[in-house]
Structure formats: C-alpha cells, structure tokens
Amino acid sequence: MFMRRLFLQFNTICPPRKVYLQNLLENSSITCFFSSRTNLERNPSTLEIKPQTEKPQRKKTSPIPKITLLFGDDVSVTTVEEAQKIAKRRNMKLVKIIDLDTKSERPVYKLFTGAEYLAEDLKQRERKKTEKLKNPFKGEKVLILNHNISKHDLQTNIKKIVKWLEKRHEVRVVINGNVDNNSKAENVYSLLEKNTASNGRVVQKRQKGTDIKFQILPPKETKQASGQDGDNKKDFPL
Numbered sequence: 001m002f003m004r005r006l007f008l009q010f011n012t013i014c015p016p017r018k019v020y021l022q023n024l025l026e027n028s029s030i031t032c033f034f035s036s037r038t039n040l041e042r043n044p045s046t047l048e049i050k051p052q053t054e055k056p057q058r059k060k061t062s063p064i065p066k067i068t069l070l071f072g073d074d075v076s077v078t079t080v081e082e083a084q085k086i087a088k089r090r091n092m093k094l095v096k097i098i099d100l101d102t103k104s105e106r107p108v109y110k111l112f113t114g115a116e117y118l119a120e121d122l123k124q125r126e127r128k129k130t131e132k133l134k135n136p137f138k139g140e141k142v143l144i145l146n147h148n149i150s151k152h153d154l155q156t157n158i159k160k161i162v163k164w165l166e167k168r169h170e171v172r173v174v175i176n177g178n179v180d181n182n183s184k185a186e187n188v189y190s191l192l193e194k195n196t197a198s199n200g201r202v203v204q205k206r207q208k209g210t211d212i213k214f215q216i217l218p219p220k221e222t223k224q225a226s227g228q229d230g231d232n233k234k235d236f237p238l
Helices: 002-012 015-025 028-042 080-089 114-134 151-166 183-195 228-233
Strands: 067-071 074-078 093-098 108-112 139-146 169-176 201-208 211-217
Touching (some): 151 211
Parallel strands (some): 067 108
C-alpha cells in the first residue's frame, strides 16, 4: 500500500519535482530502508527476543550415613568407609554389634583384635547352645489328614514329617475320622507311627470324637547329617 501511494503521488506531481524524487529513490539509504522493512514484514520471527538461559541447578547430594564406632573406651561417630580404613590400618576386625541404636538412630560397630574376635565368637556359640537347651525345638508344624487318604499322599506326608523332624520341629497331627468306620483313622495313625519311629517319637495320643490327635517330637539325640538325604528319598512301605 505504501509503495502504491508513493507511485500515484509520483505520477501527479510536476516534472521538476518528479525528477528530484526519482533521484531520491535511487539513493541507496532509502532503498536499504525499504528492503529492510520488507524483510521484517516477511520474517517477523527476526524480532523475537531469545529468553535468557537459566543457570543449571546443582544436584542435591544425599547425606552419607554415619555410624557409632567403639574402640576400647573410645566412642566416635564416623562412616563405614572410614571405619574400614581404620580396621585395615590397625589390622583389626570391624563387627556390627547393633543394627540400629534407638537413642542415636545409628548402627553401632566395634573394632576387635584377633584374640578379642575369637573370644567373642566363642561367647556367641555358647549362647546358641544354651538357647537350644532351653528350647530344643525350632518351631511347630501342624498337619491335618483324612482317614480316606491315598497311599501316595500318605507317603508324601510322611516324607514331609521326616524333614520337619530332622530340622528339629515339633509336628502336631490331626487325623479326621468317620463315625461309621473309625478303623481307617487308626490304620493311618499306626502307619505314621511305624514310618516315623526312627526319626521321632509319638507322644500324647488322644481321641476327641472321631478325630485322633497326637504329637511327633524329634529325638533327644540328633543324628548325623550323613545318610539323611537317602532317607528322605526312599519310599516308606505302607
């Protein structure tokens, strides 16, 4: 539109001025002005201002967990890596004695010499022995059987009982009987007693209604580990 108006005005003015304007149009500065304006109209993106780049944020480093280190009468707070370096430098053993202290909310480690470490190991073994004497059984297992159980299923359950007895578990067994024919439940009981006699002993047999209840306890003297795998794999005669 601007160039069109200029062209119309250029044709209506008098000849002397027309020559003057023609010389102005040929001037390089005006030509540059019009060309730059045309380029701006065609490419308005050149006027966009680039946003300032933000500074990269530093990554937050997680705090290194601390421990409480005991060495004789000295108590210090350090890291596990530093404690390991101290133990290596002094040729000592680094042992965790408390997983988490309730007061400091830190794990507790202690440095032992070779002799102290062996003495502490012996103490731990003695404690385990006394605990076994106080409570000879590791746990309790419960097994419920039906008087109509098949021979294959009964053999599978006998193997399971033998494994539990070898691991020092007390086994509580319940055999569900039938009012019309209670001899089947007695037959299942006798087979269980016969096939587990070498691995445990049956105690406290009692009958409540049609059900037979009893416990099978591990032997007082544990057998050697040798030969146990063969006993577990064999089939029990029924």
